[in-house]
């Protein structure tokens with residue numbers, strides 16, 4: 001399917017490009033979801049955004065565990081260092097944004113931690129964790145990639161396209177240099193890990209379709225996650 005847009009997506013590496021290409025429609029539905037477009041033009045109701053943030057705070061706790069599992073599943077020190085840098089970025093950088101915005105709205109950290117995890121939230125993080133528990137490092141990275149790179153792509157696009165919107169803080173977090181560097185570093189980690197294990201033509205190897213499936217499934221779970229704002 002040919003989806004036309006003026007936006008040129010940032011370069012997050014070859015493997016990410018191949019995974020994204022094989023699921024263009026779900027990828028578009030994830031990165032151009034009405035929730036995202038509502039942040040872009042400022043029409044997203046604040047209550048929906050706060051519902052989403054409450055769930056996302058819980059999401060990031062479990063997602064950090066999944067990246068910590070990547071430290072365990074890594075094959076060498078460089079992979080361990082890259083995965084542990086992402087654990088740190090999630091726990092100390094991204095979660096801080098949620099706490100800051102919620103505190104500004106009178107929602108305390110204790111309230112965030114006491115929130116009930118929605119089934120779609122549980123389904124996503126447990127899917128990723130299971131991909132890592134029953135698979136190898138590459139299975140886990142394929143399931144982890146849509147979360148990092150998808151938000152990076154959304155942030156970069158909205159930084160370019162958004163007008164006056166109360167969601168600028170969110171857009172600048174994901175479109176900004178720190179998160180964009182995290183996306184590029186994650187892309188480089190994935191490319192290296194794939195070349196080391198599958199060689200220069202990974203898409204011709206038997207395990208490739210399983211990696212594509214993990215990437216597509218995680219992308220579908222991201223689409224469902226935006227719906228949590230309406231809950």
Ligand SMILES: Cc1ncc(CN)c(N)n1
Pocket residue numbers: 056059060094146147148151222225
């Ligand atoms: C559901 C979801 N997906 C991705 C991200 C970006 N790490 C996030 N905060 N939440």
